[in-house]
Amino acid sequence: EAQVTQNPRYLITVTGKKLTVTCSQNMNHEYMSWYRQDPGLGLRQIYYSMNVEVTDKGDVPEGYKVSRKEKRNFPLILESPSPNQTSLYFCASSLSPWDRVRGANVLTFGAGSRLTVL
């Protein structure tokens, strides 16, 4: 089944304890992205990757790191989590964001990871 898999789905941690949220897709998609969702704000992009070893900042990158060493994986790293990073996180992927004619830029989302930082 074609899907985007995120882990963990739920996590409660404490301030300063490094954590990684993994994201993996099995659709050979070039584009991957991380979003956070907070009440009343919709989704805001944290980082995105156009292909292997190509990553760039989104709208709210502070406090996060990413890497794209393989096409299928795009982990989100919180080096020193703080309470303002408590949020619902989504990973998404698409075949190619620039292929507007064929609609290959349609995003497929993971199930979300709810993170609480105490």
Add this chain to the structure above:
Amino acid sequence: GIQVEQSPPDLILQEGANSTLRCNFSDSVNNLQWFHQNPWGQLINLFYIPSGTKQNGRLSATTVATERYSLLYISSSQTTDSGVYFCAVEHSNYQLIWGAGTKLIIKP
């Protein structure tokens, strides 16, 4: 940057009713997508519709790019239509900017 506004923010309807959700954007866009987030948080793409009209069962969407708005129509609403509906637009650099969403509750 481009602004995306959705209306209404909340909508409560009886099962069987029809509804129209609106998305206004402040600049020309290359890409517009509608998403549904179900009560369990799952996000599903409904339409990729930078212009024109598309239909999928009871749902249809129209984007009038020259007037900078898109409409999502839901006919004969069912309780499973409940959730939050988002529109997201791409202005440049292939990144999507999201509206704050319309929360829809369908009562049985």
